[in-house]
Structures are given as C-alpha cells and as structure tokens.
Amino acid sequence: MNTVRTGGDLAVETLTALGARTVFGIPGQHALGLFDALRRTPELRLVANRVENNAAFAADGHARRTGAVTPLLVSTGPGALLTLASLQEARESSVPVLAISSQVPAAGLGGARRGYLHELPDQQASFRGVVKSTHEARHPSQIPSAIAAAWRSAASAPAGPVWVEIPQDVLTGPAGAPPVTGVDGSPVPLPPRPELVEEAARLLDGARRPVVLAGGGVVRSGGADALLELAERLRAPVACTFGGKDAFPWEHQLSLQSWLEDRHLTDYLEQADVLLVAGSGLGELSSNYHTFRPRGRIIQVEADLGRIEANHPALGVHADAAATLRALAGRVRPRAADRAVEDEVSAVRAKVAARLAAQDLGAEQGILASMRAALPDGAPSFWDMTVLAYWAWSAWDPRGGTMHTAQGAGGLGFAFPAALGAAAVGGGPVLAVSGDGGAMYGIAELAAARQHGLDVTWLIVDDGGYGILREYMADAYGAAAHTELARPDFAALAASFGVAAVRTAPDRLADDLAGSLAEPGPSVVLLPAVPRMFAPTHLG
Structure with missing residues (x-):
C-alpha cells in the first residue's frame, strides 16, 4: 500500500534534520499523526513514558546529559497541561526541551467552541508564562520553519523549553511538500560586549x-x-x-x-x-x-x-x-x-566542617559518603527534593559526574524520570535519589524503565512521609501535621514490574548500591531511614 506523506512526516523529518535521535512522549488521539510518522522514521527512537509530566522530566534529563535540544511529543488538552510543572523546572534550570503538542482540528481554533475532545479555548495561553517561546503551525508548509525556529530558541542562551502546537488535521493531512533537509536550528551567539x-x-x-x-x-x-x-x-x-x-x-x-x-x-x-x-x-x-x-x-x-x-x-x-x-x-x-x-x-x-561536626549528624554524613563511594566517578546523578538532596546541594563531590536536582522550580517527582532520560543516552549507570513521598510521583515509570532497559538505579529513602516538610513544620509550628504517608513496599512493587530490587540499611548501603549500579538495566535500592537536615546559618 502506498503511504501518503503527512504533516506528521514533515514534523518528524524536521526533527531528524535538526539532529534529534531520541524523543520522549505519550501518544494521544490528536497526536497520532506524529506517532504514525515515527513508525516510518527509524532514525528517531521513541522512549515511551507513562505520564506526560514524567515524559517532560525525561526529556529534561536527556537534554541535561547531552547539552542538546531534546524533543517531547504529547497530545492536546489534559496531556499537554500535565507537562506544565515539568516545563517550569526546565525553564528555571535553562534546559532546552522542545515540546510538540497536537491541537484540535483547525476548525475548532480561533474562538469557535466546536466541542472537540480535549478542547481548550487557547492552549498556548497556558504555556506562555512557563516556556521560553511558543510557536504554531496552521498549515503543513509552516511546520519545518516553526519547529526550526523553536529549536533555535530552545538552544540559544539562555537555553530553555519551547512549545510548538499543530492541529490534528494538519498532522494527519497530506504534506504537500518534499522531504525536509534544509533546516538550521543553530543557536544565536550571545558574546559579551x-x-x-x-x-x-x-x-x-x-x-x-x-x-x-x-x-x-x-x-x-x-x-x-x-x-x-x-x-x-x-x-x-x-x-x-x-x-x-x-x-x-x-x-x-x-x-x-x-x-x-x-x-x-x-x-x-x-x-x-x-x-x-x-x-x-x-x-x-x-x-x-x-x-x-x-x-x-x-x-x-x-x-x-x-x-x-x-x-x-x-x-x-x-x-x-x-x-x-x-x-x-x-x-x-x-x-x-x-x-x-x-x-x-x-x-x-x-x-x-567544625560547625557540622557539632551537630551530631554522623549518620547522615555516613549515608552520603556511602552513596559517593558506590557511584562510579563520572556517572551522573539526579535528585528529588528530599533531605539527602538538600545535603547533596552543599556536600556532594561530583567527581566528574554531573549532579542534577529540581532546585530550579522545586517540584517533586523529578529524579527518576529525568534519570531515565539521561540513561537513554547510554554510557553507564545513572543514579536517581528520591524520598518515599517523591517516589510515588514516578512509580508508573518503572514500566518505561523495564520496557526500554534503561540503566538507572533508583535509591528510595523511605522515611515515612515528607521529611523536609516534617522538619520545616516542626521548626515553625512546634509539630508536623499531614506529613506522614501510607506507602507501598517499594521493593516488592518494583519486583512486580520485573525490576530488580533490594532492601538495604545504612551499614550495607555502599555495597548494595554499588552492586545495583554494576548490574545493567533498571534497579531499585530501598533504604528505610530518617535522615535529618543540617542546621543552616543565615545570619551572622
């Protein structure tokens, strides 16, 4: 059967011509034209996530590891909106994610409310205050230039996430143009005066x-x-x-x-x-x-x-x-x-060092030292907003392996999906670190990790709740409230996904974590512990 080239093919061809080799995302009804085009494009690998915000975090992690613009493909309305918190992190941390979203058919744009599934009156308005720039293509011939302009915007200093949206019927309709080859997304230089x-x-x-x-x-x-x-x-x-x-x-x-x-x-x-x-x-x-x-x-x-x-x-x-x-x-x-x-x-x-020594925090320092000993030099690490990450902001020696945290926007759930995106690059293990509260945001991505065989070891520190908020509330109000959490047996849950898991303790952490990092593919290391924060000093 002859296949008619579509607007989706133009989008995928443009990404390939710009240098993309890995994309992240989740299909949806209006975006099927994009994903159908991916099926015909062996040069592009799709890492299929399970939740759109995690797909955006994964694209973020891939872009941080490579330093290159990384595409994210999502569908209209609910799927698109789920990426907002993740794109905020990419914006605040200057990470070049190129998000391409479908839109309702063109007839439903321009103010008309036709009652399409996922319809938003102005989808781009939801993103203008979050991403670096927004772009749209209302006709197939506009697609290559719109994506190239977005790519250049994402890559130019300060780098950041960008948004492109294309109506469903433009993605599925005939391309009406030859295969894309001559696009340029080179960043605009920003030299000092x-x-x-x-x-x-x-x-x-x-x-x-x-x-x-x-x-x-x-x-x-x-x-x-x-x-x-x-x-x-x-x-x-x-x-x-x-x-x-x-x-x-x-x-x-x-x-x-x-x-x-x-x-x-x-x-x-x-x-x-x-x-x-x-x-x-x-x-x-x-x-x-x-x-x-x-x-x-x-x-x-x-x-x-x-x-x-x-x-x-x-x-x-x-x-x-x-x-x-x-x-x-x-x-x-x-x-x-x-x-x-x-x-x-x-x-x-x-x-x-003397101030820290006076705070009786040897257990916390020991855990961090065990993690540092287990992670090979040069291996990247990704950290959620958890107690050990607050320690690591100050105390972690990168040793040639980049350390990435969600400190740009400060949302939960960053570490594991971002680490999956970094691991899609290959080249050895990646460490993700979460608390039990943050880990619950990314559980679904254990399926993606297993499906794609991504080499991520996920250390989950189970302290029974939101540990940072527990300390903040106790300091500010004398007692913590609503910070304690029911949670699953993370090791058993990981095993149900076919992901290797081990329950460890502080005195075994270095060996257990090193063993998991040495085994290719995804794994979970569960550490039941209640680490404390060190006391910062803001005033002289």
Whole structure:
C-alpha cells in the first residue's frame, strides 16, 4: 500500500534534520499523526513514558546529559497541561526541551467552541508564562520553519523549553511538500560586549581579593575550563552554586565548594572587594536565602537579561558565561601564587566542617559518603527534593559526574524520570535519589524503565512521609501535621514490574548500591531511614 506523506512526516523529518535521535512522549488521539510518522522514521527512537509530566522530566534529563535540544511529543488538552510543572523546572534550570503538542482540528481554533475532545479555548495561553517561546503551525508548509525556529530558541542562551502546537488535521493531512533537509536550528551567539570585558578585567586586576561565584550557566555553556584558567590566573577562590556544582574542581586549593547555606562562606563572599558572579542570578538559594550583603563590587555575567541586577547592583554583562570567561582569562594579568589565599580557603572549609561536626549528624554524613563511594566517578546523578538532596546541594563531590536536582522550580517527582532520560543516552549507570513521598510521583515509570532497559538505579529513602516538610513544620509550628504517608513496599512493587530490587540499611548501603549500579538495566535500592537536615546559618 502506498503511504501518503503527512504533516506528521514533515514534523518528524524536521526533527531528524535538526539532529534529534531520541524523543520522549505519550501518544494521544490528536497526536497520532506524529506517532504514525515515527513508525516510518527509524532514525528517531521513541522512549515511551507513562505520564506526560514524567515524559517532560525525561526529556529534561536527556537534554541535561547531552547539552542538546531534546524533543517531547504529547497530545492536546489534559496531556499537554500535565507537562506544565515539568516545563517550569526546565525553564528555571535553562534546559532546552522542545515540546510538540497536537491541537484540535483547525476548525475548532480561533474562538469557535466546536466541542472537540480535549478542547481548550487557547492552549498556548497556558504555556506562555512557563516556556521560553511558543510557536504554531496552521498549515503543513509552516511546520519545518516553526519547529526550526523553536529549536533555535530552545538552544540559544539562555537555553530553555519551547512549545510548538499543530492541529490534528494538519498532522494527519497530506504534506504537500518534499522531504525536509534544509533546516538550521543553530543557536544565536550571545558574546559579551568588548567594553564590558575591558571594564570587568580592569576591576578584577585592581582587586585585592577577587572571588568567583560560579553558577549553573558556567556548566551549561561549557565554561568550566575557562573558569579554571581564569581563577588560577587571578588566584581567586571559587564557590559554586547548587546548580553549578560541576563548574570547578571540588578539591582544588582555590575551591570554596558549595556551602552556600553556611554563614562562614556567606561572610567570606561578602568580604570580597570584587565578586565575579558567573552564570547565576543570585537568587534565593545562591544568596543564603537573600541574606547575602556584599560590601564590594559585583560583576554579574548572565545570559538571562531579566536576572541581571535583579537582586544586587552590579556591572551587568549580558552574555554567555563560557564566552565571557574565556575573554576575561585572556585579558586579566596573571598573579603570583599566594599561600595566604589558599590558607583563607582552607580556613573557611575548616569552619564549615567544625560547625557540622557539632551537630551530631554522623549518620547522615555516613549515608552520603556511602552513596559517593558506590557511584562510579563520572556517572551522573539526579535528585528529588528530599533531605539527602538538600545535603547533596552543599556536600556532594561530583567527581566528574554531573549532579542534577529540581532546585530550579522545586517540584517533586523529578529524579527518576529525568534519570531515565539521561540513561537513554547510554554510557553507564545513572543514579536517581528520591524520598518515599517523591517516589510515588514516578512509580508508573518503572514500566518505561523495564520496557526500554534503561540503566538507572533508583535509591528510595523511605522515611515515612515528607521529611523536609516534617522538619520545616516542626521548626515553625512546634509539630508536623499531614506529613506522614501510607506507602507501598517499594521493593516488592518494583519486583512486580520485573525490576530488580533490594532492601538495604545504612551499614550495607555502599555495597548494595554499588552492586545495583554494576548490574545493567533498571534497579531499585530501598533504604528505610530518617535522615535529618543540617542546621543552616543565615545570619551572622
């Protein structure tokens, strides 16, 4: 039987021509034209998820691991709307997810209410305040250009999720155009203005004690090598935000690490006469909950124009972090090694360690050390909003493996589906970490993990409820309420999906977790434990 090429074929051909090789999503009635076209496109692999918000998290995880735009395919109305929370995380964390949604037939658009299934009066309106840009194609000939424009938008700094919607009858109708080959989604460069580079270099050269705070923009832009060169030329200590933990070597003699909730580090950053903030908006988590009060001059390099000087006056450099760091590294004067600077760094780290040692948190530190020992160097990890993730924001040594959390928007359920997306890239195990509350959001994706043989080990820390909220409520109100949860036997539940599972304990965690990570394919490690949060210090 001859197959007529459709609008769905144009969409899939465009994605392939732009470089996509893996897509995530769930079919629905109006989107069947897309999924039918996938059946005829062997170059594109579909990872079929079970819930749309998890599919969006999976696309997010894949994009974080690859650094490339990752497509997400969903259907109209309820399916589309379920992605909103996940796309908010992608937006706040600058992750390039390209979501393509179907729409009701074109006759139902433009204000008419025809009573189609899944009909929304203005579906795009639900996404405009969440994603970076929205796009639409009302005719087949518009599809390649609309998707290419969306791809470019997603990839250009600051990267972020984008939304494309195509009516059902446009996806299923005849293409009316030749196969797609000549599309270009190359990102628009965002170099620093030369006069700003000159002024920033002048300030850094004139500083007595320059210090750097490196954010997620350094990691996303590939600027870690340039940051290392710049820091060593300036002999400048470097602290990393929670989203930028991979930006600077953890044990380097100039590394202040990531203890941003500790007043000792906050005080040190405040005392810098020139603070270079690279790839960060100095938001709540990066400013010790807005208690940061700098005494010196700030140079802020940020690709998101809306975040420049949003919290503190600065010399604002609207630019890609990597390009700016490379320009500065080639411009500043090198300084002689100064043991006094390294001693200052060591002193700050020692003060942080002493404060933690006084809090009787050896069990929590032991669990984190066991996890670090079990995960191979270079392996990525994905963390839910759970007690151990709050520890890991500050304490986790990435060791060449990127650490990803949902700290952009702060929603639950991120870790496991995002790890599945990262694992679709291949290349060894991926670790996901959830509490029992967050784990319930992703249980359905055990089926996807098994179906696609994705190499993810999911550590579920079962503390009987929402552990973070339990501590917050007890601190604020004297007692916790509505934080305790009935939950399943996670190990037995995983086994029912055909996923290997083991119940462990803190003293066996390192061995059990290492064993699960060493076995290809999905697995679950269940740790019944009630870890506590360390006490942050926001005020001097």
